Amino acid sequence: MVRSDLIDRIAEENPGLSQSEVEKIVEAFFSAIVAQLNAGGRVELRGFGAFSVRSYDARAGRNPRTGETVAVEAKNRPFFKPGKQMLARLNGGD
Template identity: 35%
Template sequence: MRKPELAAAIADQTGMTREKASEVITAFTDQISAAASRGEDVTLIGFGTFNIRKREARSGRNPQTGATIQIPASSTVGFKPGKALKDQIS
């Protein structure tokens, strides 16, 4: 499901316009992005948690040349599903 399809589904369920539903989705994703950039977790009880995960520096291999390369440490956003979501998809 892509954003326009999600906006249409939300609009049908709530009675709001597709444009307004799209604005709500954009505001939601913007707030999650802002919280992640501040290093904060976002927890939606029953759905899941978006959190920052640290990756340590490590060595890797260039698949074209086979040469060893150093991969720097980085941060990424992870998602851990909540119990209700896990139960629903099981």
Template identity: 40%
Template sequence: MTKGELIESIQKSSNGLSKKAAEEVVGAVFSTLSKALKKEGRVAYPGFGVFTVKKRKARKGRNPKTGEAITIKPSKTVGFKPAPSLKKSL
């Protein structure tokens, strides 16, 4: 599902919500999720799942072009664990 499809789906499922308002709602939800992940490191939505910030350690890799060994810096990423009810419904 694309952002546009999500906005259309929200607009159709709501009563009288304009496409512009639905787009603002989607933007606000994802903006709030991003801020909460940065601040707290975890966002849980019952019945859907839990988003967490995960830390990756530095590791060794290879430059695919030259084959030269390189060190990949430590980084952060977002992990998602689905709720049992969501997982069961798939």
């Protein structure tokens, strides 16, 4: 599912909202998550999961094609941990 599919599905389930209104809501939702993660915070959606940021230190890597050692910069990456209810649903237990 891509963003447009999500917008279409929400619009179908909420006939009182226009497509553009749903699009604004979805964009605001994603922007709020990104802003919280940028601020170093965590976003927890009960029953769904939690988004957080993991930091990775700089390290020496290797170019697989040439075997040459290259420097890999430190970086932050988003991390998602599914909630218990989501795991139960995915594994057949509603």
